[in-house]
Amino acid sequence: MELTYTADEEAFRLRIRDWIAKNQPQSEGRPGTEELRRWQRRLQEAGLLGAAWPKEHGGGALTAMEQAILNEEFARADAPPPLGFMGISWVGPAILRFGTEEQKRRFVPPLLAGDDVWATGYSEPNAGSDLYNTQTRAVREGDEYVINGQKVWTSLAHVSNWYFLLVRTSSEGHKVAGLSVLLVPLDTPGIEIRPTQMITGGSEFSEVFLQNVRVPVDSILGEEGQGYDVVSSALINERSGIASGIRFDRSLAELIETARATNSASDPVWRQRVADLAIRTKIMNAIGLRVLSDQLHDRFNPHTSAAMKCIATSLTQAFSETGVEMMGAYGVLYDATGEGTEGETTGPWSQRFLMDRAMTIAGGTSEIQRNIVAERVLGLPRR
Template sequence: MPMDLSYTPAEETFRARVRGWLAENLPETGSPRDLAAMRAWQRKLHAAGFLGAAWPKEYGGAGLSPMEQAILNEELTRVRAPQVVNAMAIWWVGPAIIRYGTDAQKRRFIPPILTADEIWATGYSEPSSGSDMAAAKTRAVRDGDDYVVNGQKVWTTLAHISDWFFVLVRTSTDGTKWGGLSVLLMDMRSRGIDIR
């Protein structure tokens, strides 16, 4: 039986909606490093319901189907739309908090990720291990309700302007090299953080 790869009428309607919105709202081409412009573009996409495409609506996302997400990405790429400032947070941080975070964390972190009121950096790579996450050496040791973190991260996009850090750490050396890895949400204004 042959496969029908054509778009459904609803998908074509969605494409027309996205294309029409972009025709009216796409910003002038500017510097890809203009923070104010990137924030404004992200907020505009969010207000239109096009940000957090795969996120559930209950968390402020668009709740789009996989095909609608593909169409949205095609249309954004077609017009060479600028990047949003919180791309890493929208792709990785937000979905992780939605899936694994507490209700309090979801209430606290999800809205400002979408509105770009808070900017996130992600920290995985290290000087001695590159992108081999299982070889991470940055340690986090529990101290009461907090963790004391020691180590280095490299290739950390937007660290110099970020409010928060989604950082891969080693909380245990027992078991497999993957077994002791954790991710912490770290305030970038925390004492001891040095950005170079």
């Protein structure tokens, strides 16, 4: 086993590092929507988006190793994800896998360029973990589907223009057999988006109401009844995306900085907690290398994403909890004044602490990830 990079890979790394330093958003605080869209365009023009996708669909056609180096360098520079990261990481791959040639040509280039931003609509008031219970209906009338229902927790609906929508097209047979995915413009008459205020002060997700929404029948992705397969493939990418998007080395460096700034570095209790997180960071990095090795050797282990998501999201919570506690009373200050901004009184860990609570729920809860591991990896019986 050789865990070093070749000279060519190291040269690629230096080129990428230099490019990121010159091109990443320079705004104070978190960048806003338009800044993230411009960042996405620069990435696209440089061939760094959809890096592992075929070139004919606008991908950068990088190798899996180059993609991994790219991710490491983004993490090192603390570069933000592009505006349409959900489309790039999970909707785009599903369109490439299940879409017609016409759909690939129509949807993939604007998705990469940041002209189209995608939101995903699976969850409903009575269908979150249990997507089999999806109630939003799409009834075929001539050349159209007519959609009625309600979605909840749609991330980034307020900045998106397309909707990757899970609907029920049939009530016959097993519940799962009646599910389909439709690709729906979010400005179609009959769609109402109501943002939900989060504990962070932002409104990054919304309830979406659909009333007599009409779309052409060729809006379907894959076949009628194939919706669960389509969504499962997107969810596998979402879970890997959530897990690999968490930047533990950076969190560790920041926690050590906080420990020094608060005179906690020589306190035996804090030292134990920081060292424990350092050990768990090393374990996560080693698992990351294992996943990379699987990719490089075409060993497809779809359910690794469930285990990775579970461990990574719990660890990120442990970091932000430790950071907030270490800061004492200052740690809980949080002042959000608008999109992409945090007030001057915000402590360095508070926003992360609030947002990290959601990470063990988004993309499927930890309990559901453990069920997937129990059933599909360990072969235990289903309850």
